[in-house]
Amino acid sequence: MxxxxxxxxxxxxxxxxxxxxxxxxxxxxxxxxxxxxxxxxxxxxxxxxxQDIYDLLKWILEQEAVEVVKKYDLMVDYKEAILFVINYVENNAHILACAYDTLGREEMRRFLYQDFISVIETIIDNVEKELGLCIDKEFKHFLCNLYTESLAGILIEWFKNPQNQYKEQIVEYLSIIFRSSLPEILKNSPNKARANLV
Missing domain, CATH: 1.10.10 (Arc Repressor Mutant, subunit A)
Known part of the structure; x- marks a missing residue:
């Protein structure tokens, strides 16, 4: 070996x-x-x-969830990738709840944010390329933050209160939001016109 x-x-x-x-x-x-x-x-x-137990926990989440999601074709498989994440959260609720109880909501949100920001960046980059646009970096950064913060908040809310929403409903809603809103947001981005003139 x-x-x-x-x-x-x-x-x-x-x-x-x-x-x-x-x-x-x-x-x-x-x-x-x-x-x-x-x-x-x-x-x-x-x-x-x-470095410590928290570093080990972060590695677990990255290996078992984030790295797997990155392997999906995020242009085609939005729904499958989201379903995988929701299933992972459901199947590992005890781990996430334990981490949440120790870290608190804000630290857990930051933890998930750091793990999923690169996934969201990839999705935005792919949509930008598909549309043939060149979007201002500051706007893309803002958009990445918006979507990642939302995703982290939704995941925390769902694993803390799974009875409040059905898994299929969350998957459907997130898929619709990513598939329909992201292209429109990028088409209407503030510096898109300038990028097209260059």
């Missing part, structure tokens, strides 16, 4: 351990010592791969 394969295997082992502990303990009660004992590795091994 290569060094990268061994490293990935170790990270997965640490991740599995953290997820196991999150089933019975709040995140702030889980220690690095708990995880390294469970995995039969030393402290140095843990800190070689992760």
């Amino acid at each position: 290569t060094h990268n394969e061994i490293s990935l295997q170790t990270k997965k082992k640490l991740a599995t351990s953290l997820k196991k502990f999150m089933m019975s303990k709040s995140l702030n009660k889980i220690t690095v010592t708990d995880i390294i004992k469970d995995c039969s590795v030393n402290r140095k091994t843990f800190y070689y791969h992760f």
